[in-house]
Amino acid sequence: MSVYPIIMTQSKFTHKDNLKYPFEERGLQFGDGIYEVIRIYHGTYYLLEAHVDRLFRSAEAIKIQLPFNKEEVTSQLLELLEKNKMKTDGKLYLQVTRGSAPRDHVFPAEIMPNIYAYVQDQPRNLEGMENGVKTITHRDHRWDYCYIKSLNLLPNVLAKQTAKENGCYEAILHKDGTVTECSSSNAYMVKDGKVYTHPATNNILHGCVRMAIERFTKEMNIPFIEEAFSIEDISLADEIFLSSSTSEITPIVKVDHIQIANGKPGQITRQLQTAYEVDANIHETKTKHTV
Structure with a gap:
């Protein structure tokens, strides 16, 4: 079943290929995903290993096959700090959804997870x-x-x-x-x-x-x-x-x-x-x- 090409977004109409985000995204449509929030102090993660371990436990619990191992994602998260030259107190938000596919409650076959992470400043309360x-x-x-x-x-x-x-x-x-x-x-x-x-x-x-x-x-x-x-x-x-x-x-x-x-x-x-x-x-x- 294919979707017709014209999509309504923010009360406007556009071609589905022009969207800045995948509209058939299981995180958006089903909440079908997981996330982590990791504290950063002076540009350094706190309890990073524990958070990565929990990410993998959550993924296993909802049957998402992560496309990386713990060492790989840890390295990528450290590189994210380096690329942003972050030296302040802040937090990282990491989200993994099952991926993008035509809407159906049943898991799509051979779907690739959608992953993103970002860091932002957050002073201590x-x-x-x-x-x-x-x-x-x-x-x-x-x-x-x-x-x-x-x-x-x-x-x-x-x-x-x-x-x-x-x-x-x-x-x-x-x-x-x-x-x-x-x-x-x-x-x-x-x-x-x-x-x-x-x-x-x-x-x-x-x-x-x-x-x-x-x-x-x-x-x-x-x-x-x-x-x-x-x-x-x-x-x-x-x-x-x-x-x-x-x-x-x-x-x-x-x-x-x-x-x-x-x-x-x-x-x-x-x-x-x-x-x-x-x-x-x-x-x-x-x-x-x-x-």
């Missing part, structure tokens, strides 16, 4: 990390394969937008009162000197920073307990924090109407922030802020 952020709780409407870093992010987008509309930084997601993670980060509770977080099941993204936090806690002899906590537990928490590649380790000082402890970032969160900076080889001095 020093104020949020110093003073903590406010969050809301939000029902987790996502699918059952959240461990795959796929392009199917509409429930995450809507939750994050709701948080913003309520003057908050993030939305803490929950299934029937059990906290899973946030809309774009992992969530943690500190109680009696122990760090609690949802187990690395299919219901959460296995965050690269999350794995680093588990390593930090072991090095500091802080119990890291993969046990889900509830919305009700939040009011009794000593500390709450979140983590992601762009948020690093950010304290949460308020959830909905509930102030966490004394409303200031806690000691264990601070220790983990310091461990993160040492591990990421960040040598800049934090700018101090007041609440």
Whole structure:
């Protein structure tokens, strides 16, 4: 089945061959793809190997055959930094879709994946990390394969937008009162000197920073307990924090109407922030802020 040649785009008409992007693209039409976001500090990737490993796990989970091995894509990503002469703090976005083919739910035969990556500046959110952020709780409407870093992010987008509309930084997601993670980060509770977080099941993204936090806690002899906590537990928490590649380790000082402890970032969160900076080889001095 061939597509007729004239396409409507942005309320204008043009020949399909003139489009700047493939319109029969499975990432666009089905969300049939995966992605990674990798933090960059002073022109150097942080946790690059962990991100590449996860890219391959996601690809295998949705049956995309990547046209490179881990060493090849790592080399290409390093070359991308060199070609852009990037020396600042930023992030890389890498996306792989199954490819371009006539629209059909069934996988096309012998299709070549579409791949692109770009880097951009992104300063650290020093104020949020110093003073903590406010969050809301939000029902987790996502699918059952959240461990795959796929392009199917509409429930995450809507939750994050709701948080913003309520003057908050993030939305803490929950299934029937059990906290899973946030809309774009992992969530943690500190109680009696122990760090609690949802187990690395299919219901959460296995965050690269999350794995680093588990390593930090072991090095500091802080119990890291993969046990889900509830919305009700939040009011009794000593500390709450979140983590992601762009948020690093950010304290949460308020959830909905509930102030966490004394409303200031806690000691264990601070220790983990310091461990993160040492591990990421960040040598800049934090700018101090007041609440």
